[in-house]
Amino acid sequence: MKLFQELIDNVRGFVATVGAVALFFARVLGQVPRAILRPGFIVEQIYNAGALSLVIIMTCGLFVGMVLGLQGYDLLQRFGSEDALGTGAALALIKELGPVVTALLFAGRAGTALASEIGLMRATDQLAAMEMMAVDPIRRVVAPRFLGGLIAMPLLTVIFIAIGIFGVQLIGVQQLGVDAAAFWSQMRSSVDVDDVMEGVIKGCVFGVACSLIAVYEGYTATPTAEGVGRATTRTVVTSAVLTLILDYMLTAVML
Amino acid sequence: MAAAQDQNIASPRSDTSAIVEIRDVDYAIGNRTIFSGLSLSIPRGRITAIMGPSGTGKTTLLRLITGQIKPDRGQILFDGIDVGTLNIHELYALRRRMGMLFQNGALLTDMDVFDNVAFPLREHTKLPPSLMRHIVLTKLQAVGLRGAARLMPQELSGGMARRVALARAMATDPDVLIYDEPFTGLDPISMGMIVRLVRQMNNALGITSIVVSHDVAELSQLADMSFIIAGGKVAAQGAFDELKEHDSQIVHQFINGLPDGPVAFHYPAPDYFEQLLA
Numbered sequence: 001m002k003l004f005q006e007l008i009d010n011v012r013g014f015v016a017t018v019g020a021v022a023l024f025f026a027r028v029l030g031q032v033p034r035a036i037l038r039p040g041f042i043v044e045q046i047y048n049a050g051a052l053s054l055v056i057i058m059t060c061g062l063f064v065g066m067v068l069g070l071q072g073y074d075l076l077q078r079f080g081s082e083d084a085l086g087t088g089a090a091l092a093l094i095k096e097l098g099p100v101v102t103a104l105l106f107a108g109r110a111g112t113a114l115a116s117e118i119g120l121m122r123a124t125d126q127l128a129a130m131e132m133m134a135v136d137p138i139r140r141v142v143a144p145r146f147l148g149g150l151i152a153m154p155l156l157t158v159i160f161i162a163i164g165i166f167g168v169q170l171i172g173v174q175q176l177g178v179d180a181a182a183f184w185s186q187m188r189s190s191v192d193v194d195d196v197m198e199g200v201i202k203g204c205v206f207g208v209a210c211s212l213i214a215v216y217e218g219y220t221a222t223p224t225a226e227g228v229g230r231a232t233t234r235t236v237v238t239s240a241v242l243t244l245i246l247d248y249m250l251t252a253v254m255l
Numbered sequence: 256m257a258a259a260q261d262q263n264i265a266s267p268r269s270d271t272s273a274i275v276e277i278r279d280v281d282y283a284i285g286n287r288t289i290f291s292g293l294s295l296s297i298p299r300g301r302i303t304a305i306m307g308p309s310g311t312g313k314t315t316l317l318r319l320i321t322g323q324i325k326p327d328r329g330q331i332l333f334d335g336i337d338v339g340t341l342n343i344h345e346l347y348a349l350r351r352r353m354g355m356l357f358q359n360g361a362l363l364t365d366m367d368v369f370d371n372v373a374f375p376l377r378e379h380t381k382l383p384p385s386l387m388r389h390i391v392l393t394k395l396q397a398v399g400l401r402g403a404a405r406l407m408p409q410e411l412s413g414g415m416a417r418r419v420a421l422a423r424a425m426a427t428d429p430d431v432l433i434y435d436e437p438f439t440g441l442d443p444i445s446m447g448m449i450v451r452l453v454r455q456m457n458n459a460l461g462i463t464s465i466v467v468s469h470d471v472a473e474l475s476q477l478a479d480m481s482f483i484i485a486g487g488k489v490a491a492q493g494a495f496d497e498l499k500e501h502d503s504q505i506v507h508q509f510i511n512g513l514p515d516g517p518v519a520f521h522y523p524a525p526d527y528f529e530q531l532l533a
Contacts, residue, residue, distance in 0.1 A: 121364075129361035132321060132354075133375045133423075134347040140378070 024216050027138050028146050035143035045148025049110040049211075050155055056109055057102060061160040064097060065089070065167020072168070073176050082178050086187035089168040094195050098161035099202035100247050103210055106153055107239030111214035114145050115235040118218025119228035127219075142215045149214065153207025154200055161199060198254050205246055210239045273332075274299040274431060274463050275320055280329035282312070282319065289315050291487040293329070297480075302457050302464040304478035304495075306471065308509060308518050311484045313467040317435055320465070321353060322346045334430070351379065354424030358436040360416035362408040362423070368395070369404040372423045379427060394422040398452060414445025421452055431463045432456060438470040446470075450477050471510060483509060485518075 035042065068089045076082050118141060121127050127137045165187075172178040214235050221231035273296035282290045289312040297303045307313050318324045319331055322338040331338045333349060341349060362371050372391045376382060382390070395401040398418040408416060417437060424432055434453065438446050450473055457464050468474055474481065475495045483491045483498065483506050491498050491506040499510055508516030524530070 124364070125357045125359060125361035126363055128323070129355070129357055129363075129420075131323070132350055133378065133427075134350040135375070135378045136343075136347070 020220075021212070021216055024219070025212055028143055028212070028215070031136065031139040031143040032147065034139050035147060038144075041140075041144035042147045042151070045145050046152050047148075048113070049106075049145075049149045050152030053106060053109045053152070053156060054159070056105055057156045057160050058163050060101065060105055061098075061163035062167045062170075064101060064160075065093065065164035065169075066171045068092060068097070068164065069168040069171030069176070073172055073178065082172075082176075083182035083186060085168065085172045085178050086165075086183035087190040089172070090165055090187045090191050091195060093161045093164040093168075094191065094199040095202075096247070096251075098164060098199050099157050099206055100243060102153070102157045102160045102203065103206035103243040104240055106149070106156060106206075107210045107214070107236050107243070110149060110152070111210050111235045111239050112232045114149065114211070114214035115218035115221070116228055116232045118142065118145070118215060119221035119223075119231045122219065122221055123223040123225070123228055137219075142219055146211045146215050149211030150204070150207045153210065154203035157199060157203030157206075198250075201254070202247065202250055205250060206243050209242050209246060213239050213242065272299055273297060274334055275465070276330075276332040277316075277319070278330040278332070280319065280326045280331065282315065282324070282326050284315075288487055290326075293484070293488055295482050295489050295492065297463065297465055299463050300457075300461055301479040302453065302466060302477055304474040304481040305465065305467045305484060306469055306474060306481060306509065307484035307490075308505075309469065312487070313469075313484060314435055316484070317355075317433055317465070317467055321350065321355065321433065351427060352430045353433060354427070354429035354431070355433045356417065356420050356424050356435065356437055358439055360408070360413075360420040362411075362416055362420055364408050366408075367404070368400065368406050368408070368411070368419050371408070371419060372426050374423065375427050390426065391422075394426055395419075397425075397455075398422045399448070412445070414441050414448065417441070417445075417449060418452065421449075421456075425456060425460070425462070428460065429462065431465065434464065434466045434468070436468050437466060438468055438473050446473060453477060469509075471512065485509070 069085065072085045072089050073082055076085055076088065118127075121137075121141065127141065130137045130140060169180075169183065173180045173183050217231040217235045217238070218228075221227045275297040277293055277295050280290050280293045281288075282293075293316075305313055305316060315324070319326055320333065320338065322331075322341060325339045334352075336349060338346070338349065362368075363374060366374065369391055372394055373387055376387050376390060380387075392401055392404070395404055398421055400415060400418055400422065403411065403415065403419070408419075411419065421432075432453075437449050437453070441449065453464055453466065454477060456462050466474065466478065478495060481492065481495055481498055482489050485505045490503055491501045493501075498506060501507065501510075505517040507513070508518060514520050
């Protein structure tokens with residue numbers, strides 16, 4: 001009976017949290033038009049979430065591509081199909097690895113930075129001071145950061161994919177001797193616009209999800225050092241889990 | 256000395272009607288009652304001190320006045336407007352008539368001193384940059400920090416940060432300035448500066464000042480009117496000299512800083528020896 005009650009309480013808590021996030025999302029969306037009128041703040045946040053994540057995204061993209069090159073070559077040579085390395089690796093990167101790994105890295109680098117920054121603003125009364133100056137923190141702080149993350153994420157995804165394909169080529173063509181002409185021509189003939197759009201759409205959806213979770217966790221953080229720490233941890237964990245769930249759902253819809 | 260001189264040049268204001276009226280307010284956090292039937296009136300154009308032992312809800316009272324929280328019962332009137340019934344847009348419009356100095360300054364850490372003071376002007380006005388610059392430099396000059404305009408908040412001492420926050424709070428020339436524990440953690444020189452500034456703001460600009468603090472010595476030389484809050488109600492009110500003569504035990508304990516009295520030194524606990532020997 002007690003277990004049943006706990007189960008009900010947990011379900012109720014989960015529904016309440018989902019509702020709170022939805023309401024928060026609606027508030028943020030309501031302030032987006034006014035936030036867009038001051039593009040300087042959004043550009044600053046694109047720099048913070050995007051440009052400052054470039055090194056980690058490019059490094060990881062390169063190594064993911066190189067690993068894909070090694071594993072793909074090892075697998076394909078068993079069937080004498082090494083020339084298909086370009087196609088297989090490109091599709092894997094464009095449709096799955098690019099958006100998903102970029103989202104996970106984004107949550108770890110930019111998401112935690114967003115959550116801790118907003119959480120610390122809450123803990124040091126900066127958000128309360130804004131409210132007292134009749135400035136809505138959702139418009140001035142949250143919406144530009146949300147939009148910055150939302151715009152940066154698909155761009156980072158595209159960069160990750162491009163660097164990843166370069167990594168595959170580096171290992172497959174330069175090191176293992178796959179024919180360069182076959183590598184590129186098969187990739188061009190097999191990868192169509194729909195595949196690229198699938199990757200970009202996933203990047204956009206993950207951008208919304210990861211940015212929203214980061215700003216929500218920061219904004220609702222308990223105003224203590226421990227509270228900000230918890231909000232940062234929750235940002236990474238929730239973003240990662242949600243990214244993988246959304247990935248499955250989007251894949252199922254778009255295949 | 257300077258504060259005393261400033262007090263001497265204070266001209267008594269003719270309109271001393273209440274700018275903030277709190278009527279029979281109840282407020283509880285969970286099961287803990289903070290206020291029960293609290294009523295008080297804060298006169299216009301004066302410096303009003305709200306004092307009380309720690310945990311009596313002084314900061315909560317400020318949050319009620321500024322509409323950050325709503326009372327469970329009763330009314331909070333700001334210049335005749337019921338704060339508790341306002342929607343967010345009306346509340347923001349009302350808050351443009353208030354300035355608040357937070358205990359830690361609450362400066363925006365990604366902006367320098369100049370931009371912090373300019374922040375409310377940039378958000379609410381379309382003033383040309385040259386005029387805005389003049390206003391900001393004037394406000395910084397008033398708090399003695401014009402030379403620190405390009406410092407970042409993390410380069411300021413606690414006292415300097417509070418003075419910058421004061422300049423920011425008065426940037427839009429509010430009707431009421433609210434100070435939440437403005438003296439906490441300051442050295443005597445910084446404390447003296449803040450006391451002087453509060454008095455100057457009140458005298459020169461006709462601003463109503465509400466100071467929440469438990470620093471009896473500073474408030475005794477600053478406040479025109481004082482309220483002591485205890486047990487969820489106003490325990491005493493009046494000029495500081497009147498409070499000193501008040502017959503309430505808790506007021507006597509608070510004003511004289513006595514360790515024992517109605518506010519016990521020990522938090523409620525089981526019997527000392529029984530607990531040690533258990």
